[in-house]
Amino acid sequence: xxxxxxxxxxxxxxxxxxxxxxxxxxxxxxxxxxxxxxxxxxxxxxxxxxxxxxxxxxxxxxxxxxxxxxxxxxxxxxxxxxxxxxxxxxxxxxxxxxxxxxxxxxxxxx
Numbered sequence: 001x002x003x004x005x006x007x008x009x010x011x012x013x014x015x016x017x018x019x020x021x022x023x024x025x026x027x028x029x030x031x032x033x034x035x036x037x038x039x040x041x042x043x044x045x046x047x048x049x050x051x052x053x054x055x056x057x058x059x060x061x062x063x064x065x066x067x068x069x070x071x072x073x074x075x076x077x078x079x080x081x082x083x084x085x086x087x088x089x090x091x092x093x094x095x096x097x098x099x100x101x102x103x104x105x106x107x108x109x110x
Contacts, residue, residue, distance in 0.1 A: 002088055002089060002090045003088070004086040004087055004088050005086065005087065005088070005089050006084055006085070006086055007039070007064050007065065007066055007084070007085055007086075007087050007089075008064070008065055008066070008067070008068045008070075008071040008082065008083075008084055008085075009053060009062050009063065009064045009065075009071065009082065009083055009084070009085045010062060010063045010071045010074050010075050010078075010080045010081070010082050011048070011053060011054075011055060011060050011061070011062045011080055011081050011082075011083070012060065012061060012062075012078060012079060012080030012081070013058060013059065013060060013061075014045055014059045014060065014061050015061075015104070016061070016078060016079060016080060017042075017061050017062075017063060017074070017078050017080065017100070018042070018061055018100040018101055019103065019104050020103050020104075021102060021103030022077075022078075023042065023063070023074075023078070023100045024099050024100040024101070024102060024103070026074075027040065027042055027099055027100060028099060036097070037093070039065060039066035039067075039089065040063070040064075040065045040066070040067075040070060041063065041064045041065070041092050041096040041097070042061070042062075042063055042096065042098065042099065042100040043061060043062040043063070043064060043096055044061060044098070044101075045059045045060060045061055047062075047095060047096055048060045048061060048062050050095070051085070051087055051091075051092075053083075053085055054083055054085070055081060055083075061100075064085065064087060064092065064096070
């Protein structure tokens with residue numbers, strides 16, 4: 001394990017960031033352009049609890065990034081609460097490389 005590093009996080013109730021699939025596409029595009037080692041991770045509610053992020057009394061999801069501008073842009077787009085956190089980057093690379101969940105498809109045929 002490496003030393004914890006100050007990173008920027010955006011936290012929101014489950015689904016606020018990921019339900020419509022736009023965050024999934026954002027993460028895929030960022031990794032495609034900048035490589036898979038880009039410091040930009042999606043944290044499921046389980047990982048939010050594992051990394052002990054602040055304000056997680058309810059089920060929350062998060063995005064963690066090295067660049068504050070990335071978090072600010074996501075906050076404008078999706079809402080949520082931003083903060084600075086201390087997290088081990090190697091542990092993030094080991095545990096948080098999954099994409100956000102696919103969008104929830106609504107049946108609008110009725």
